[in-house]
Amino acid sequence: MAANIIDGKAFAATVREKVAGHVARLKEEHDIIPGLAVVLVGEDPASQVYVRSKGKQTVEVGMNSFEHKMDADTSEADLLAVVDTLNNDPSVHGILVQLPLPGHLNEDLIINSIAPEKDVDGFHISNVGLLGTGQKSMVPCTPLGCLMMLRDYHGSLSGMDAVVIGRSNIVGKPMAQLLLGDSCTVTIAHSRTKDLPDVVRRADIVVAAVGRPEMVPGDWIKEGATVIDVGINRIPAPEKGEGKMKLVGDVDYASCAERAGAITPVPGGVGPMTIACLLANTVTACCRANGLAEPEGLTA
Numbered sequence: 533m534a535a536n537i538i539d540g541k542a543f544a545a546t547v548r549e550k551v552a553g554h555v556a557r558l559k560e561e562h563d564i565i566p567g568l569a570v571v572l573v574g575e576d577p578a579s580q581v582y583v584r585s586k587g588k589q590t591v592e593v594g595m596n597s598f599e600h601k602m603d604a605d606t607s608e609a610d611l612l613a614v615v616d617t618l619n620n621d622p623s624v625h626g627i628l629v630q631l632p633l634p635g636h637l638n639e640d641l642i643i644n645s646i647a648p649e650k651d652v653d654g655f656h657i658s659n660v661g662l663l664g665t666g667q668k669s670m671v672p673c674t675p676l677g678c679l680m681m682l683r684d685y686h687g688s689l690s691g692m693d694a695v696v697i698g699r700s701n702i703v704g705k706p707m708a709q710l711l712l713g714d715s716c717t718v719t720i721a722h723s724r725t726k727d728l729p730d731v732v733r734r735a736d737i738v739v740a741a742v743g744r745p746e747m748v749p750g751d752w753i754k755e756g757a758t759v760i761d762v763g764i765n766r767i768p769a770p771e772k773g774e775g776k777m778k779l780v781g782d783v784d785y786a787s788c789a790e791r792a793g794a795i796t797p798v799p800g801g802v803g804p805m806t807i808a809c810l811l812a813n814t815v816t817a818c819c820r821a822n823g824l825a826e827p828e829g830l831t832a
């Protein structure tokens with residue numbers, strides 16, 4: 533059986549359209565323009581690509597985009613000062629500090645210095661706690677995008693067996709919380725999990741978020757399961773020519789697609805949804821900051 537392909541790229545376009553609609557309404561009815569500030573420390577080429585892409589999409593949906601580029605040797609105090617300025621700037625509704633940060637900077641400290649209501653990444657300890665207790669929060673963009681695709685494909689997720697492979701704070705843990713919130717039976721698997729293949733074989737929903745290229749083979753996938761591939765790994769592609777690279781996920785797409793009922797591709801799956809959800813979170817933050825109704829269809 534060939535799996536249905538869950539087209540994250542197309543889905544992300546519909547999310548951005550909804551965002552653009554809300555942005556237009558905010559401007560027209562309330563004279564408010566949502567603003568997203570992205571802080572990039574250092575010159576990691578991949579990060580620069582993502583930041584550019586975020587800025588471009590932010591402007592395309594009609595929001596204001598603010599970019600703060602800082603040197604790789606920026607001090608913690610200087611970075612905290614920039615975050616403080618953004619926290620106090622009423623035209624900024626969302627703040628994202630691009631991760632990973634250079635090693636001399638304390639990531640937790642920086643993230644927790646962002647005003648929780650502007651923390652559109654959903655990484656602040658307050659938002660983590662709110663999500664874990666089922667209260668209104670900012671939800672991390674990648675898991676939110678995965679949840680939107682799963683709900684769209686399945687309708688209700690209630691009672692499904694979900695296995696999340698990976699226990700990171702930015703994907704695995706919040707993903708598990710969201711699936712639990714939708715009444716899945718959730719297992720978080722990781723590098724020390726015993727009998728990982730058998731654990732994954734129980735799953736109706738597999739979310740792979742480990743950052744290891746093509747580590748999940750098709751024979752771990754239950755017939756008909758839904759596979760969400762969060763991995764974005766750049767690996768050599770000698771078949772495309774000398775020195776060429778390609779993007780692959782954390783699952784072996786060809787063999788998993790043979791057994792899955794549905795699967796997200798890489799590229800064109802979770803990645804585009806992550807950025808779309810960042811824009812969605814910024815609109816949500818803007819509405820909350822102004823005491824306006826939550827935008828429909830953009831929150832968990």
Ligand SMILES: Nc1nc(=O)c2c([nH]1)NC[C@@H]1CN(c3ccc(C(=O)N[C@@H](CCC(=O)O)C(=O)O)cc3)C=[N+]21
Pocket residue numbers: 579582628629630631632653673764779798799800801802803804805806807
């Ligand atoms: N504070 C913070 N928040 C983040 O959300 C964050 C971050 N730091 N640091 C880096 C990672 C990475 N990330 C991606 C977003 C979209 C794609 C994406 O759209 N990927 C395309 C392919 C892009 C390509 O060709 O390279 C796709 O999967 O189709 C990828 C990666 C967000 N991140």
